[in-house]
Amino acid sequence: MASCLNLLPQKPGLKVRVSQEALSSLVESFGKNEIVDLNGMKIPDKSGxxxxxxxxxxxxxTDFKIIETSLTSLKVALVxxxxxxxxxxxxxxxxLGTNWxxxxxxxxFADGNVKIEAKQINLELLVKVDSADDHNIKISSHKCFTNIKNLDIKFEGPNSGFYNFLKGLFTKRLEKPCSMIEKALQKVKILVNRRTALNRHLDVDLSFTDVPIVKEKYVEINLKGEFFGKNNFEKYSYQAANIITDNEESRMLNVWLTRYSVETVLNAFYKMNKLQRRILKDDYPVNFNQHFASSCWSYTCIGFFFPxxxxxxxxxxIEIEVKxxxxxxxxxxxxxxxxxxKNATTAFYVKTADNEIQELFIFSLDLLVHASLSLSGNTLHWKITKHFFSVSLMKTNIGPIPDxxxxxxVEFLFNKAVLPELNKVGKDGKKLKLPSILKLENASLKTSHGNILLQTDLKFSNKL
Known part of the structure; x- marks a missing residue:
């Protein structure tokens, strides 16, 4: 397989493995008009x-459109x-129908409309990933065979009888469409470099790091998987590690997300100043305000820790700012x-009864959080299972304070205010953004070999 793709030395941050079963299901659904309703679909105008x-x-x-199709026997096989x-x-x-x-x-000279009907179509087309350069992955026809046993062209409009008399000149060109298919494939170019918007905060680089690899049971796609903040093109300084796949072939879709990809998300948020928060009185959980009151003497209040x-x-x-x-x-x-x-700057402020804000002290915080991940349908859930702190006082305006x-x-505030809220959000979950035609079935997550592995079966439905 020829390739001159300069991106090859890069290791992927994202690996996608699509099974033969998934491709067969997709093509079958397409043939049954369950994904895209071809009937009535318009085709771009053509002139020459x-x-x-x-x-x-x-x-x-002009006004070129598909009137009716029957493609239920369409099948695909990996080679x-x-x-x-x-x-x-x-x-x-x-x-098909069109105005001409x-x-x-x-x-x-003349105009009208024409209807083209092709029945008993038999097709065999072998398509291969041919080569790649810095810009495109190219595909080509390895073998093409077509046979249309029943082809009819019917002209309508002025002099339609004359054109119908000559329709044999047109049918000869349409009866053997392989040359047209091969020319069309030559124009198909899959972009190597793909940066796309994920949401209003993030873009994701889904550039190919290699040409797609076809095996007997699956096709494997290796992607850059690097995330950026909007309008930020600064590359992340680290490289992805090797992805250990353990020959996973049991599910219709396997997606490996590396540590590298997740860290680029964290890096993007850091560069956008999204990893900082000022926690005000109104941000505290309901019925928790009293715990941040300076005059509270209970051992569950901040006043107990700082007399x-x-x-x-x-x-x-007390108000808190973490950055x-x-x-x-x-x-x-x-x-x-x-x-x-590491070294998160944390400042405690006091909001007085006169609504004045005064800085109390600043300390450096190291926070290590462990979390479990799970997937329910297309909703991602998480739960913080344990955490560790280390602090170092940097500045104080209220006298010496032991670390x-x-x-x-901090442990008290985290356990009482932060942890319950984070785990509540994790329990509710975050829906994954999926194409409208795609539904995950029996999806699961694994965390091993330094990667997060999404495994799922697929169902294709809901016409575009």
Whole structure:
């Protein structure tokens, strides 16, 4: 297989493996008009020039549309030996309609409409991934066979009888469409470089790092899988590691998401200043405000940890600002994922009864969080299972504060306010953005070999 793709040395951040079963289901659904209703679909207008003895004749085909199709026998098979696939159609049919006109630039000689009906269509087409360069992956026809046993063209309009008399001239060109198919495939170019919008915050680079690889039971696609903030083109400094696949072939779709891809998401949010938060009084969970009151003497209140506040800032409330100073690191363990925030700057402020804001102290925070992941349908869930803290005082305006005291206060606030809220959001889950025709069935997540593996069967439905 020829390839001169300069992106080959790059390791993918995202690997997608689509099974033969998934492709067969997709093609079968397409043939049954369950994905796209071909009936009534418009085809782009076509115009051109025919050179004749009398000079150049211009023609136009407008309002070109598919009237009816029968493609239920359409099938696809992967062919490893050519790194491609085999499309077959038995006893298919299609009817088309279009308005036509021909003449010169100055005069229309004739116009009307025409209906083309092709029945008992048999097709075998082997398509292979031919080559790649810096811009496109190209495909070509390895073998093409077509046989249309019943083809009829019916002209309507002025002089339609004359054109119907000559329709044999047209049918000869349409009875053997392989040359047209091969020319069409030559124009098909799959873009190598693909940066697309994921949402209003993020873009994702889905550039190919290699040409698609066809095996007997699946086709494998390796993608860059790097995420960026909007209008940011700065590359992430680290490279993806090798993806260990364990020969996963049991499901219709397998997707490996690497540590690299997740860290580029975290890096994008860090560059956009999304990994910082000012927690105000109104942000506290319901019935939790009293725990942030400076005058509260209970061991469940912030005033208990910092007695000075009770005397200098009575009847006040604590506000907290946390800001990441570098991109968090992400690791995939055997049963969980781990996120590490290093040297996050954390500041405690006090909001007095007169609504004045005063800085109390600032400390550096290292936070290590372990979380389990699960998938229900197309909804991602998570739960923080354990966490660890380390703090170091940087600045204080209320006198000396032992690090252990800050650690206890942060642990208390995290367990009482932050952790329940994060796990509540994780329990509700986040729906994955999927194409409208695609439904996940019996989906599951695995965390192993440093990657997150999504495994699922697929159902194709809901016409576009």
């Amino acid at each position: 020039v025919i050179e004749t003895f009398f000079g150049d004749i211009l023609y136009n085909l 490893e030996s050519i790194n491609g696939l085999n499309l077959t159609l038995s006893n298919g049919s299609i009817s 006109a021909y003449g010169t630039k100055k005069k229309v 000075t506040l009770r005397f200098f800032y009575p009847k006040s409330y 990441a100073t570098e991109t968090p690191s992400f690791h995939v363990m055997n049963e969980s994922v781990r996120i590490y925030f 252990m005291l800050i650690t206890n206060a």
